[in-house]
Amino acid sequence: MPGLIIAMVIHEYAHARVAVWLGDFTPRMMGRLTLNPMAHIDPIGMVMLFLVHFGWAKPVMINPNNFKKPQRDDILVSLAGPGANLVTAFLALVALLIYSRMGGNMTTGVYLVFQLIIEYNIGFAIFNMIPLPPLDGSHVLMQLLPRDLAYKLAGLERYSFLILIVLLMTPVLGMILVPFRTLIWHIFSLLLSPFF
Numbered sequence: 001m002p003g004l005i006i007a008m009v010i011h012e013y014a015h016a017r018v019a020v021w022l023g024d025f026t027p028r029m030m031g032r033l034t035l036n037p038m039a040h041i042d043p044i045g046m047v048m049l050f051l052v053h054f055g056w057a058k059p060v061m062i063n064p065n066n067f068k069k070p071q072r073d074d075i076l077v078s079l080a081g082p083g084a085n086l087v088t089a090f091l092a093l094v095a096l097l098i099y100s101r102m103g104g105n106m107t108t109g110v111y112l113v114f115q116l117i118i119e120y121n122i123g124f125a126i127f128n129m130i131p132l133p134p135l136d137g138s139h140v141l142m143q144l145l146p147r148d149l150a151y152k153l154a155g156l157e158r159y160s161f162l163i164l165i166v167l168l169m170t171p172v173l174g175m176i177l178v179p180f181r182t183l184i185w186h187i188f189s190l191l192l193s194p195f196f
Helices: 002-021 043-052 070-101 108-128 136-144 147-169 172-192
Strands: none
Touching (some): 002 070, 002 108, 070 108, 136 147
């Protein structure tokens, strides 16, 4: 649970923080500019997480009309959540390696928490970049597509829950997640190899 909550909170907070930096104060007014889990956890999403291992947090509402460059800024806000998850995973890995290098005696429980912080944050980053509304990847893609294609992609949102269920019940999601997870671990290894 700690690893999962940290991944969800960091993800949503990053969306809110970048939106405010770019001139939209909607997340601040809605109380989302905080690391308090209660501001970001969706009760139904958490119940679903326990029941079927698939859940969600409250999405951060933004108003693109408040951005100076709506297209660019919406992309930046969308990328902020997955980006923050990857940074969190990397920092947790660094902390784990430093503690291990210093000969620290870590209990199995604490080690598991760090491991799950890393895994959940990497998983959140990849999953949210799937270009299916309302996931972050779809926001990025819609801003890059011609208007008519973006409109068609947005129309998929009414079916997105069913599509996600199909992805979860078939090997398709694994075919998406595993190669990207391997790539991210490879990048982490390259970044850390000079030091560890």
